Amino acid sequence: MYQLNEKIRDLKPYDPIQGSYRVRLDANESFLPLPPAILEEAQALLSTIDFNRYPDPAAGELCAAFAACYGVSPELVVAGNGSDELITVLFEAFLQKGDAFATVEPDFSMYAFNGHLHEARHVPLQKDPDFRLDIDKLTETCQNEGVKLLIFSNPCNPTSLVCPREDLRRLISALPDTLVVLDEAYMDFSDQSMLPEVERYDNLIILRTCSKAFGMAALRLGFAVCQKPLADALRAVKSPYNVNSLSQAVGAAVLRHQEELQAARKTILASCRELRAGLERQARQYPGRFTLLPGETNFAALSMPDGEALLRFLRERGVAIRYTGGLVRITCGTPEENRILLTELEAYWNRERT
Numbered sequence: 364m365y366q367l368n369e370k371i372r373d374l375k376p377y378d379p380i381q382g383s384y385r386v387r388l389d390a391n392e393s394f395l396p397l398p399p400a401i402l403e404e405a406q407a408l409l410s411t412i413d414f415n416r417y418p419d420p421a422a423g424e425l426c427a428a429f430a431a432c433y434g435v436s437p438e439l440v441v442a443g444n445g446s447d448e449l450i451t452v453l454f455e456a457f458l459q460k461g462d463a464f465a466t467v468e469p470d471f472s473m474y475a476f477n478g479h480l481h482e483a484r485h486v487p488l489q490k491d492p493d494f495r496l497d498i499d500k501l502t503e504t505c506q507n508e509g510v511k512l513l514i515f516s517n518p519c520n521p522t523s524l525v526c527p528r529e530d531l532r533r534l535i536s537a538l539p540d541t542l543v544v545l546d547e548a549y550m551d552f553s554d555q556s557m558l559p560e561v562e563r564y565d566n567l568i569i570l571r572t573c574s575k576a577f578g579m580a581a582l583r584l585g586f587a588v589c590q591k592p593l594a595d596a597l598r599a600v601k602s603p604y605n606v607n608s609l610s611q612a613v614g615a616a617v618l619r620h621q622e623e624l625q626a627a628r629k630t631i632l633a634s635c636r637e638l639r640a641g642l643e644r645q646a647r648q649y650p651g652r653f654t655l656l657p658g659e660t661n662f663a664a665l666s667m668p669d670g671e672a673l674l675r676f677l678r679e680r681g682v683a684i685r686y687t688g689g690l691v692r693i694t695c696g697t698p699e700e701n702r703i704l705l706t707e708l709e710a711y712w713n714r715e716r717t
């Protein structure tokens with residue numbers, strides 16, 4: 364009888380929260396639909412696609428549109444089927460079996476998952492109790508353990524905290540033999556991107572995504588930005604037609620609408636400020652129940668005992684959030700969704716009191 368190998372025997376498919384909820388604040392997506400003008404343009408593009416032909420393997424037009432957005436050179440940009448795919452490609456490209464990779468926990472779970480699949484050696488560092496990165500400790504561990512690849516999200520999912528550029532420069536410079544991967548999935552909500560400095564480091568890869576600030580999670584578009592030798596390696600290792608023609612065309616078109624994208628970004632930031640203000644009010648009103656971390660993302664991270672119980676309580680009331688890495692994670696939503704969340708949350712504190 365055929366036996367699954369040890370590596371995959373106990374794996375379960377990624378299990379996002381499913382079912383019908385009146386409020387979905389669990390996946391850090393944008394709550395905004397594409398603006399009607401852009402949607403119309405996307406519909407028109409549909410008829411220009413050669414559906415019988417393979418897509419452009421270099422996704423040239425898309426990478427050029429992304430590069431123009433952020434003022435980087437297009438040859439440094441590699442497109443992926445979501446940044447998730449690029450994480451897999453990274454592990455494939457830059458680690459050999461048994462090589463060490465480091466993460467700083469809690470962080471995005473796909474890093475450890477990919478390391479496992481590629482039979483790399485995981486060096487998991489724990490974040491300090493305040494959830495900040497300790498750059499000196501991180502540097503020392505990477506040096507002592509001979510870490511080939513260090514990957515973390517900045518701002519961090521799930522802590523929402525951002526590590527300042529100054530610290531990142533120090534870290535990347537101190538580890539010339541380690542590939543440092545900064546997953547900047549949420550950097551459109553902060554201002555500490557290393558993108559403007561990517562050409563200065565030959566051991567730096569920056570990941571970005573269209574799934575969060577740009578509201579295109581359905582298209583699956585992510586980007587890696589790095590010096591040319593690294594970018595060429597990624598292009599050589601990735602599957603040739605990884606980004607489909609529809610996503611390439613629509614993604615490029617949306618990225619050219621900078622004004623609308625920046626307006627959407629502002630709307631999301633305003634929603635997150637609203638949500639945070641409401642959470643802060645409750646933190647004062649119900650002292651000792653939770654701490655709101657001072658993040659720079661489109662979600663709020665709450666440190667509290669027994670987040671699982673809160674998750675269940677909200678689920679029964681049709682509100683989906685995440686509890687991950689010991690933190691309750693709430694994506695900001697429409698004003699109405701934020702209101703419902705805050706009302707139900709208040710009900711939870713009051714229920715607990717009786």
Ligand SMILES: *Cc1c(COP(=O)(O)O)cnc(C)c1O
Binds near residue numbers: 445448546548573585
């Ligand atoms: C959401 C998220 C991603 C995945 O982005 P996709 O481009 O949709 O695959 C990557 N990294 C982090 C930290 C995320 O939170």
